[in-house]
Amino acid sequence: MRKEVLNQGKRKKLLIVVLIxxxxxxxxxxxxxxxxxxxKTLVPSVSGSPTQIERAEIIVTQSPTxxxxxxxxxxxxxxxxxxxxxxxxxxxxxxxxxxxxxxWHAYQSGSTDESVLSALIKNAxxxxxxxxxxxxxxxxxxxxxxYQIDVIAGGxxxxxxxxxxxxxxxxxxxxVLPLDPYIEGRLEGVSQKAIKAMAVDESVYGIPESTVxxxxxxxxxxxxxxxxxxxxxxQLVQDGKxxxxxxxxxxxxxxxxxxxxxxxxxxGKCIADREGWVEAVQYLVDLKQAGGIFEPxxxxxxxxxxREDAAMFVNGPWSYPKxxxxxxxxxxxxxxxxxPAGPAAPLIGADGFYINPNSHNVEAALELALFLTNQExxxxxxxxxxxxxxxxxxxxxDLHINTxxxxxAFGYPEPQSEQFTNYWSPFEEMFIKVLxxxxxxxxxxxEACAKMDTANER
Numbered sequence: 001m002r003k004e005v006l007n008q009g010k011r012k013k014l015l016i017v018v019l020i021x022x023x024x025x026x027x028x029x030x031x032x033x034x035x036x037x038x039x040k041t042l043v044p045s046v047s048g049s050p051t052q053i054e055r056a057e058i059i060v061t062q063s064p065t066x067x068x069x070x071x072x073x074x075x076x077x078x079x080x081x082x083x084x085x086x087x088x089x090x091x092x093x094x095x096x097x098x099x100x101x102x103x104w105h106a107y108q109s110g111s112t113d114e115s116v117l118s119a120l121i122k123n124a125x126x127x128x129x130x131x132x133x134x135x136x137x138x139x140x141x142x143x144x145x146x147y148q149i150d151v152i153a154g155g156x157x158x159x160x161x162x163x164x165x166x167x168x169x170x171x172x173x174x175x176v177l178p179l180d181p182y183i184e185g186r187l188e189g190v191s192q193k194a195i196k197a198m199a200v201d202e203s204v205y206g207i208p209e210s211t212v213x214x215x216x217x218x219x220x221x222x223x224x225x226x227x228x229x230x231x232x233x234x235q236l237v238q239d240g241k242x243x244x245x246x247x248x249x250x251x252x253x254x255x256x257x258x259x260x261x262x263x264x265x266x267x268g269k270c271i272a273d274r275e276g277w278v279e280a281v282q283y284l285v286d287l288k289q290a291g292g293i294f295e296p297x298x299x300x301x302x303x304x305x306x307r308e309d310a311a312m313f314v315n316g317p318w319s320y321p322k323x324x325x326x327x328x329x330x331x332x333x334x335x336x337x338x339x340p341a342g343p344a345a346p347l348i349g350a351d352g353f354y355i356n357p358n359s360h361n362v363e364a365a366l367e368l369a370l371f372l373t374n375q376e377x378x379x380x381x382x383x384x385x386x387x388x389x390x391x392x393x394x395x396x397x398d399l400h401i402n403t404x405x406x407x408x409a410f411g412y413p414e415p416q417s418e419q420f421t422n423y424w425s426p427f428e429e430m431f432i433k434v435l436x437x438x439x440x441x442x443x444x445x446x447e448a449c450a451k452m453d454t455a456n457e458r
């Protein structure tokens with residue numbers, strides 16, 4: 001009996017100790033939880049899936065080489081509000097998406113482009129709290145090759161950000177997903193030319209983010225007023241105001257538009273020798289004879305402009321930060337001069353988002369791409385990274401960026417058809433032969449057309 005009473009006493013003491021320990025544990029847990037709730041800013045990792053986040057202020061450090069009208073600022077804060085108001089032009093975004101998404105891009109590490117993208121990814125993570133977003137930066141020289149290899153092997157990222165240069169081949173090889181079933185009504189308010197640049201054989205394969213098009217840079221210290229048309233430009237060159245051009249089929253394409261030039265008919269047959277190209281090339285010959293520079297090496301041609309031997313230079317927006325840094329307020333940009341038949345029509349390129357056919361989360365990849373190209377995101381890309389926007393509801397506080405937007409409005413979306421692929425080699429050869437005096441414009445364009453038709457079996 002005495003042993004049983006002693007055992008009962010021990011059990012009571014043990015129970016009391018356990019209860020005391022549980023009470024202490026509860027108090028400690030409550031204290032930890034209260035401390036976490038009391039924090040004002042909880043910043044998740046980009047790849048995390050936060051469930052309770054207060055939006056952090058996102059500061060983007062400006063690239064030291066990006067010298068624009070806001071160059072005196074040490075930091076910039078993209079226009080991302082506490083409560084994003086999405087433009088109806090981009091459709092209703094589905095914030096309920098979940099799972100994992102991997103995005104590849106080739107923006108240079110530490111660049112303004114990468115900084116703005118990172119800020120927008122953080123906002124996307126906030127808007128899609130159940131989505132885990134993993135971002136990988138790959139060097140521009142490697143990203144396309146790596147993407148192709150991984151997709152062919154059955155892998156690769158869900159989302160891929162890149163220029164559209166190889167889109168035709170990617171689409172024909174099945175490396176990017178056709179988006180037509182997913183985007184009906186989702187791209188309203190986006191430039192039709194930008195959408196067309198993302199199309200292959202009438203199907204859309206990418207969500208456009210920005211456009212790329214050449215324009216006419218000029219040095220205000222050497223040229224008081226830029227030319228509005230080809231006649232004024234020729235007169236300026238005759239008066240000693242030199243224009244430098246890269247002698248290539250890409251940079252010289254746009255002059256054809258001012259002379260009513262057409263390259264292909266609806267059946268994919270070359271008609272350049274009958275539709276304005278001969279006149280356009282003859283104008284370039286006249287420009288050279290007046291003193292214009294046509295140099296096949298890009299850096300050599302650019303050097304004429306940067307050392308002020310040439311007052312004008314045809315180039316794209318990718319060089320704008322460098323030129324602004326060197327020339328400052330003396331830098332001017334205008335569209336290519338119009339010709340007797342209308343505006344010039346430089347090739348329009350586009351950067352955009354593409355979805356991997358291997359993706360297991362296509363809906364989430366699409367929603368993320370639409371988020372990163374909506375009005376607010378596009379405004380940040382334009383305002384802080386100098387991108388030429390594709391949206392009609394985005395403006396820029398930089399007049400030079402607006403010039404590139406204007407040039408895009410009159411440009412010619414670079415076709416991704418197999419027929420256009422065979423433009424490059426014959427017409428590159430044509431420009432060189434004509435502008436070195438080897439053949440006449442008529443002979444050169446006719447020969448290039450014949451070679452293009454042969455390659456296209458037309």
